[in-house]
Structures are given as structure tokens and as C-alpha cells.
Amino acid sequence: MVKSELIQRSPLRILEKSINGGLGKGNIAFVASKKGVGKTACLVHIATDKLIRERNVIHVSFAKRTDHIIRWYEDIFNEIAKKRNLENPLAIHDEIIRNRVIMNFNQRNIDISQILKSLDAMIVGGNFKADAVIIDGFEIEQMSLEGLKKIKEFAQKLNLEVWVSASLKKNDLTFDENGLPYELADLLDAIDVLITLKYDEQNIRMDIAKDRDDGAFHDRHLFLDPKTLLIIDSEF
């Protein structure tokens, strides 16, 4: 398969369709689930899809080391290349690395403004024109509506989209009747698109719990393959 075909046939096109043509610059999407369901894989797949389409992505993480995040990207890319029998994977891989920057923050209790300041240094100071920012692993207890608004303002100013993962901690009663996580209730106003991940028998189901002003919108066409953690559409 050549690259253009791969892009066209990516299940992420279906995701884009389900959220009315994609997230769009200046907007914030959340991917929420309990721990260990596949948020990082899902975000890395979304990022990889953008990278293959020659967009620039900054991946913000809060891990101790960056090598395992790089390994996530390697794994997801290899899975895609293998599954779609991608032509010339090495050259595309090189290109992906060129378009991706990983920014890792080690300190505890880091503040949103500090992250935005560093992102600004990378994008403006470093002349790295990011199209999307992935924020993976930020504790939701530390996220405030105000902080989220700052992110939104930043996304609008620099014309980029932001994808955030949210790890849901409470064990029972995670989601309300509309499929919205209770823990994100205070933040909903500033979230443009909210995707939730849940175990559904064999698969991991992706639901679009919020799409801008439309409320719940359960167009269930997407799943995560539990083995590779790739996003797949239901026909597979």
C-alpha cells in the first residue's frame, strides 16, 4: 500500500467523519478512560496519523524517561506498516521522526502555564510549526476549567489542535446516563470533543460522548484492537 492510500483508508477518517470533519484548529479533545484501557495508544495512533500526513506534532508527557514514549510510536508505526503492508516504510518513518517532538516534564505538580511557556519556546523560539499538541498523562485533579481555557486560548493563538488524555480514577459510577465521565463534569465547558474508551466484551469501544454542542452522539463504529491497541473500525 502506498502512503496516500494508507491515509485514505485509515480508520481515523471515520473518526473525523463522526466528529464532523475532525477536531479543527483551536479546539481541545479529551480521550478519557480508566487506567490501562489504551489512552496512550489511541493518542499515539492519532498523532501518527497526523505525522504520516506530514503534519507536525508535539507530544507532551510527564514520564520519568522519554524512551518508552518513543517506543510507543515505534510500535504503533510498525503495527500500521505491517497491517497495511506499507511501501517504503523506512523513508516514511524518517519523515515522521522529523515532524515529531517529545517534550517531557519531570517535575511534580507542574503548572499549565509552565507547559504552555515551554510549548511556546518550541513553536515560536524553535520555529517548529506544530499542527497538533498531544498532552498525555496530566493528572485531571490538577486540571481546572481556568487552566483548560488557557490551553484553548493558546491553541487558538497558535492555530493548533490539542488532544488530552484523562485517566479516570473512580471505580464505580464512572459515566453518567449520557456516557459522560463524572470526573470531567466541571471541565466539560472547555472540552470540544470528548471520546471515551470502555471495555466491551472482546474489544475496547470508542464512544464520542461529546461533540461540541451536540450532546451524546453514539455512533459506534470504532474500536481499539485489544492486541495491537490500534484504532479499527467495526467491520474488521
Added chain:
Amino acid sequence: MSLEKKLRNIGISAHIDSGKTTLSERILLYSNKIHAIHEVRGKDGVGATMDSMELEKERGITIASAATNVQWKGTPINLIDTPGHVDFTVEVERALRVLDGAVLVLCSVGGVQSQSITVDRQLKRYNVPRLAFINKCDRTGANPYKVKEQLVDKLGLNAVLAQIPIGLEDKHLGVVDLVKMRAVYFEGDDGLIVEERDIPAELKTEAQAKREELLDALSMISDELAELFLAEKEIPEKLINAALRKGVIAREIVPVFMGSAYKNKGVQTLLDAVVNYLPAPEDVENFVLDLDDNEKEIPLKSDPAAPPVLLAFKLEDGQYGQLTYIRIYQGSIKKGDELYNTRTRKKFKVGRLIRMHSNNMEDISDADCGDIVALFGIDCVSGDTFTRPGLNYSLTSMYVPEPVISLSIEAVDKKSSDNMSKALNRFSREDPTFRSYVDDESNQTIIQGMGELHLDVYVERMKREYKAIVKTGMPQVAYREAISKKADFDYTHKKQSGGSGQYGKIVGYIEPLSAEGLYEFVNEIKGGKIPTEYIPACDKGFKTAVKKGTLLGFPIVGVKVTITDGQSHSVDSSDMAFQLAAIGAFRQAYAKAGPEILEPVMKVTVEGPSEFQGNVFGSLNQRRGVIVSSVEDGNNSQVEAEVPLSEMFGYSTALRSLTQGKAEFTMEFLKYGRVPKSIAEELIRNYQEKK
């Protein structure tokens, strides 16, 4: 316990400026070999003893590794001083090869920095057991606890505190030994008097907690200790020491010691730890390759009666001639013994045998296995193996990277020119990553090495040690050429100008090699279209052709040549004819095979305060760098990038001015990468113009 069981061969590995030289100096002092302490950058102009070269004194860094013998409480220790700068990594790696253990020195303020990571990776590669020493606990901002966490997080080491500090910064007085549970103070002039007292009341709880952590870690290593620990019984000191030693030698644990070499704190306790926990030569298994038996690995015996196997790991040009540092891996040697150099296949006699103390030497009559000593007047290069005549053994070849940068040099006068040749000859014997040759076309002398600083140091040494004044050209990057697609050739070499003619026809194709291979030749000719006797000539011709590409004149790498057909002539064909046909065939196909230029890409790590991040990102981006990651940790940030070497010239100056001198960078060779088209075109244009 036999003598060699007591011997220690250790190295001190560290980030530049973490106080390694000061620490070495103190070790020499406390082992009573020297009587005065000179600071590395001291005002008295004497300089530290380990930095034997003048240049090192001036720069305050250590360049060559000298082996020094000291005694600590009856145990002989060979101290191998390893250079800290990444540009000299081959020297570091060569020193590591002969070490049995290492002390990883870290600064209590700076912690684990990019260079510590490089140095630690090298220690890992050579499986060197290590202790950590957190130095400079007297500095403002000292935090050994943080550094210990970094050893765990950044280096992935199972680091455990074996000591905790008594006071930090200007109140740093000594350490609490968590094994003995005693406070240790260093008193008197130069901290020579070591006093053990009760642990100060305010540190008791802390010490108890950290001791628990230490014992918890050790219970994974020793079952006996684990039982006592779980039963909450008293654990004898001897058992703790045995478990620590076992864990360190198995590389399962890294005990952390601390102090301030400059303020004379914690050095003696570190020496105790070296003796207690680092392995003796016979605790470490080494192998030799039998060249007569398909390079089969043979384990070496720590037996003085076994046939001798020695490695020449370091050459030095002293006032009295060439000094060769050797490590005896097996057997023993004495004056007058006959040895055999397996590379040159020459025998030689052991003349003077020397034990070194930095610049002073001591004549000895014999040396046993495990020891590191020096020989005088041996003709060899570093990396040679010496054995008893009749044995054809070689110690595994040390990993030597290919040089990535070259520089043309020209002596200013006749005298300098003579001295320059002497110097070049010497340096290339001492350092396998340093090479020199005379370019056929320009007739210039070219030196090659691992980085700008690496070559700078040698140019300086030529001036200082050999009085050879040279002018240098612009540094030149070692490019490579490669092909990007398959291309066919069908070439006939024909010459008939009276006498016997030349005739050879070769048909086949060239294609890129998928793996990191350099060159491969495949013969698929059936039915003797080219007689078998001419096939090696074809191979030779192709090999000649890949030595020099047509784009920039650099070697071509990663080519697979397959020949499928051809023709010969009963009278006119010859080896020469087929060689020339192969060269012609290759050139024909090369132009069609999408030739590309590859350039060395360096892994660059920049560290500095976060406030300058934007400038750092910008400077790397400007240099065609790919920023792989950036890690922020409090006010400090570390940026990792892949940058073409050709863009890195003068980066240290640029970085200094962009960050008010507060950021530093390291770089090492990573891979060869494709040069972007626009730049490749310019390079080719320049090359064609020069031609």
C-alpha cells in the same frame, strides 16, 4: 587470600567538572604517595599529579589516561584516570576495557548530566561493576538525595544510599556510614584524621530509614540477610558487606557514597568501599580468542603459572622513550621473558618493567596476572595482544568507531614538518580513532578524528610537545555516497592497440544493501560465461570502484553487486581486463542508481536552564537538527536532537552566547543520514568546481 585477590584495577568515570581530578589527587594523597595537594586550577602552577600533560593543565581537563598504582590499607589499587569529555571516548573505552570496577563520580548540584549518561552507557557496554560517589556536597544547592533518585530514574541503576551526609553546603562535615551505623568525620590538616563517633541525634531517624532501604535492597541479593531482615533481627556488618560485594560484582546494585574531595570529606571511606566492594581481577571473567581455532573464545585463568596473555592498552611517549601500558590477563611476566606480538608475529624481550605513579616510575622485576604495569621500548600499537611464543591468542578487538571529521594540516617550515610526521606517527599509534594520511590529489596531509575538539587537542599537542607549528584548513566532514535504487550494467572493456589486447564483458546489476552492510558481491554466472579464474578480478574491480564515488569522491557504502552474464576472449582476456571492465560497469550503473550523499549525523544533547529553551530549540532547528525530545526537570532542561555534523562547527561558541554561557552540550556520532537535495547539489557543485 593471595596477593592478586587483593588487587583492584579501578577507573574514575565522570562528567567533566564533577571534580574527578581533585578526587584522584586526594586518593593519591591519602594513600601516602604524594604529600601536597595542588588544585587542578591551582595558583601555584604545579597542577594535579594525574593530569600529566601540560595542555590538560591549561584546560583543566584530563585528556590521556594514566595508570597509577597506590596502596590502601595494604591493598594495591591501580587507578586508571579516564578522560571525561565525549570527544575522547575511545580513550575512555580503552581504559574501561582493562578495568575491573569503576567509581562513577557525580556532582551533588548538577547530578546526572548528559555526559554521565554517556559514561554510564560505556560502563554498561563493558560490564564494569560500579560504585557511585556524589562529590561536591559542600557546594551551594547540594542535594545528594536528588542525585541518587536520578541514578535510578535516568540511568536505570539500582542505586542505594550506603551513606547519608552530615550537613550539606558549607555545613558539610562528614557522612553517616549506614552499614556500621556510625558517623564519620574528617579532621586535621587535609582531612587526614578519620574519626568515628555516634550518629548525631538529629540524623538518627533519617539514618535508620535509609539503612532499612539499603537492607531491603540487599535482601534481594542475599537470602541469609533477607531472613534476618524479615525476622527483624540484628544483621552483622560482615553479612551486609558480603551482600553488597556480591551485588556490586553481579552488577545488581550500585551503592552510593558521598563527600567533597575538595574539602577532604568522604575520600577515605570511598577507598574503603573500593576495597570492600569492587572486584579483584580474578572475580571477573575474561576471554581470549584463539586465532588458530576460528577465533574460539577461551576463558582466561587467573593463574600466575599459566602462559602469559597481555593487552597493550595505552602508549605514551615519555622523556625516556615509548612506554606501553599493559594489563596482564593471565600468567605473569618478568624481566628478560620472551613475548610474542600476535598482530605483528614478532617476538621481543621484556626489558624494563615499570610500575607507574603518574609522572614518577618505579622499576620492578616481575608482575603477576591482574596487574597493570608498563614496558619500555616495545614496538606495538595500542590494542595489541602479547603472549608466549607458540600461542596465537588475541584479546577481543576493542570497538573502534570510524572517524567522522577531517582537517588538512600543513607545517609552516621544514623543522615543523619533520616534527609533525613524528607527532602524527605517535598519535595514530596511541589513539585508534585518530588517523592521518596524505591525499593523493591535493598532496595535503589530512588528519581524521571524532570531533572538532578531538582534532584541536592533537594540533595543540603537536605544537607543545613536538614543536611542530601547523596551519589548519577548514574541518571537512566525512561524507559517504550510496545508491537508492537498482540499476543494470552491461559493459564491455575492449582495447586493441597492437600487441595483446584487453577484452572483458560484464553484465549484471547493483542494488542498495538493506542492512548496514558496506559491500557485497554475488556471482550468478552459469555455464562459465566468465571463466571462474576471472571472477575474483571482477570483485576486485568493483571494490576499487566503490572506494571513490563520482558525486563527491567519498567512499560508496551499502552496495550489492550481482553479475549475471558476461563474455571473455581466449587470448585478450586477463585479470586486468576484467578489473577494468568491472570499474567501467560500476560507473555505468552508478549514475543510473540514484546516487545520494550521506552525512554523519550526531546525537546532540544540550543542557541548561529552562529560560533559554527557546534559544536552544531555535539554534538546533537552524542547524537542520531534528529535536527528538526535551525533558524539563525543575528549572533545568535537557534537549536531545539529531544534527548533521557539518552544521555543528562553532556550536559551542553560538550556544555560549545564546545562553549566557549557562548551557552546555555534548555530541557523539549516531548514524549516517541522507543529505537533503538542495544541500547535496551545492556540495556536488563545489566538488566539481574544485576538480
